[in-house]
Amino acid sequence: MTPEFVIGFAREAIEMTLTIALPMLAIGMVVGLTVSIIQTATQLQEMTLTIVPKIIAIFIALLVAFPWIMDKMVTYTRTLFINLPKYIQ
Structure with a gap:
């Protein structure tokens, strides 16, 4: 593994x-x-007026974006496992 590869992988x-x-x-x-x-x-x-709407909005955004997030994560993980033999060399 070259330093460029490790930096690219981390990036x-x-x-x-x-x-x-x-x-x-x-x-x-x-x-x-x-x-x-x-x-x-x-x-x-009031501090609760700041935190509660944020929590609710982020939770709703997470529910809406969850399929997209899972697709991104599965694609990234699949690519990682497919290229694992290349990474070992």
Whole structure:
């Protein structure tokens, strides 16, 4: 194994992780920003008003994106196992 191969392999794994996490992170950010704007406008500063909508929104996003996430993970894992003999050499 060359250093370039290891770096490429790690880069691919990190890209896959970020790709899978992006929908939930983006929705959490949008909901958090929206709730913060509403809290600022109404001058309500309750922590539960920030956390509960984020949890609900991220859970719904996870349910909606789950088939896509599983497809990405299965494809990545299948490719990893198919190319395992190449990685060993």
